[in-house]
Amino acid sequence: MKQLLPFLKPYKGQVILILIGTLAGILLELYLPTLMADVVNNGIVNGDIPYIIQTGGWMIACAVLAVLLTVGVSFLASRVSLAFSRDVRRELFVHVEHFSLEEFDKIGTSSLITRSTNDVKQVQDVLNMILRMMTRAPFMLIGGIIFAVSMDATLSIVFFTALPVLAGLIILIARKAIPLFGEMQKKTDRLNLLLRETLIGTRVVRAFNRVTFEKQRFNKANEAFRDTGIRVGHILAYMFPVMMLVMNITMIALIWFGAIRIDAGALEVGTLMAFMQYGMMIMFSLIMLSMAFVMIPRAQVSAKRILEVLDMQASIHDPANAKQQTGNGQIEFNHVTFRYPGAERPALDDVSFVAKPGETTAIIGSTGAGKTSLLHLIPRFYDVENGQVLIDGVDVRDMAQKDVRKNLGYVPQKASLFSGTIAENVRFGNSDLSDEAIMDALETAQASDFVKDKENGLQADISQAGANLSGGQKQRLSIARALARKPAIYLFDDSFSALDYKTDARLRKALQETTVDATILLVAQRVSTVENADQIIVLNEGKVAGIGTHQELLASNQIYQEIVNSQQSEGESA
Template structure:
């Protein structure tokens, strides 16, 4: 946790919190001594002026203690909340630089939990540290010394009370700490199931699996709840036991203190002060112990967050990014790639090249490696063997930013962001004019329904683009890519939700556009009709290139391509 806090906390607020805490401790410890003097020298002697004078000082110290306590709460709250703010920002920045491999390995749900719940645990313990973790040992030591000063005989009671407290809290920590740690893992599980349920709600309803998913969530929720009940039951049992010990200590102090007073070895005021100091000692010890119970949970959260910061991305930028050539060019040279933990390569010995003005289509069955191939171009993953070049340079010679600046990618799943149509279209080119936006919408065959929107370009886009149909979302995603002036346009099965007529119009508009003619267009598709006009078609089968050529060439010579044609003719797709 110290590693996480270093450089992320407002030290001015931290030191202010510590100073206010010291003032609060000092004024709190002064009150029992003043009470003792009030009883011994004022009440016992009937000295009213002394009682008023001492009472005024007690009121003053009480006021200062309250004000210092409020200031300490405020400064510690600000320090802990600012730590949380900076921590969430740094986690987000770090995660945004992960490659797809790190996302796959850690999991989205776990990343969300670590950015929210785990950070909250760090914040809570930070505030506890500034409020109690520093105050408790100071109060414990100072109150013990002052209690000893009042009566060294009565301090022997602590030799019985404190070991009992140690035993009670030690047993509680032994059973509670592992349960606290497991709560974070169970929180991950709940978030995973809840997120899958929200994202897949249409599928769940379509298959009538509502009850199954509800039971699945109920099981994970019950597992978390049972764990939480166990740990908080243990913690709840601690407080009555501690109260019992403290009450027993009070009884012992009163019993033995009464004997000392009867023997004139102690004054009444000193006994009252001693009892107050004793409660401060025991309460400080209890608070310190409770903090040590909470710290392991926060430490588990800190370890999970540190894991994110220590995670080294598999995609590394070169020390100096190379300049790209002026002419768009793309080539794969004997490229091989395997996903982490996979037994077989996802792509093997892929070899082709293309240049500006050409359209390359990639076709093949499900799981043949089409999306994997185009994911390697912007370096979402690094190749295991071989080389990929863009504009004359190995893509590893570019920084990720410079490489992706040359590429406009429309992913398989159309992703739209909350905001307006204009915001989404300008995502890759903030300087684009309205004319540029409408031109891109015309090519993407999307201008008709955008014209009908209330506000048109300023029309609202709901979360995930849920106020648009699947085909409309795809066309807006395509338009967004076209607004970005790129050397390579990649359409990863981006025409799948379009009807044949719209598909044909869109591809024709792409071929006629003067800017796109200067670039390379890569199209991943399932339908023959989508790829038939491409300058080069790559046929993938089980991660291997089984053919390369035009539609007519492959139609005559490639068995896999012929099978795709035949299957689609039988289905009436061509």
């Protein structure tokens, strides 16, 4: 956890106030038994009522002031711990935003969510406990021992006998429990993964009648988490009874030996009463420390998981001296080879072509041919293994990522919308758009009709991930969002698959009219979508199998001919 301590630096003043307030409050509490001993020894024994009232008043004043200090410390501790967790979550989010897709693939979305929420909460709770209890317990333990020894050093031997026994038992129990905390966090990841998959894929689960199977799968993970939690609970269940047993035996020993010393005239009754209170304070301080020792290992596991994310460096980063793009958006792939981490063979192998401004370059091929992988290299979602991806003659690796992406209009294979209004989603790439500009983009994307039909028009609500829209509507809004940026380069990753042929044709015609000077890269499965492209690139198993127009490829490229024939046989016109 010490690696996360820099996040506490802005709150150093408040932490110092917590320490001062805790120390002052404990000194007042430690003074109370001494005052009580004076009341018994000097007031009650001698029947001195004024002394009892005066000393009792001091006791009340000390108690009230100690309570106020404790409340203030608790307030500050809660405030600091919450601010700390806010800063850690923010740093995690900002750091993760700079990850490439490779880092997302390594950790997993569900694990990142767990680390940003559950793990941060674990650390927050322990920090709050440390500020309130871990600072309090040592002061009380040391102060209690000092006050007790100063009252009767001989009787203090009872404490020095009990403390090592109690500490040894706490360490033994903690060593059994600590390894299980790591398992619990991993099983929390597994629960989040299954829950997220099931909720996102609920339509598929129901359509394939797999509800029972998913219940069993979730129950298995849930029960594994429960069983681990029960094992931890069983171990920790021994701690409190063991501590209470040792504490009660210690109190009995104090009364026993204290009575002997009183009988011998070496100790007064009030002193024994105060001594017993110091004994309770010492034992309870150990109980507080033991609770912290149990919680800290779990927080350490969570802190380690947080630091794994913060320490992970993005494989894609901006160069020290970034170059600027100075052109109209020409894209060139120069002998590009790319493979995913851990893959045996490359997804793209020695791919070369040029996509010029004012032209549409279409990419077609079978599933797994590398079409989407090719598009992902342009915005630097991944970097090439060999070769170069050039924009206007500049390698994208020599440019700042934001400079590469600000000139792109990207429409992903799976339409991704955000909760909010239609206008907010279209403005996602350009927050300064007027309503008229939004409608122009929607018009081009063939989405204006269904938007106008909605009750609130541009202000109509879109639910999470666009769940209240059809697949075709989501795709058209995604296309409108890209068009609204008016970029130099458009990347369409199979973005027309949910559209009917009529809408597809109208959309492609509108695009030709509104993106005259732009470079368009279009990934598609339908031949009808790509046949009017200025050049078509045929990919096969990551390699370029042919480049040309529709007619040229139809006449000379066997793979393209097979694609055309397969779609014609399914009733699709080439």
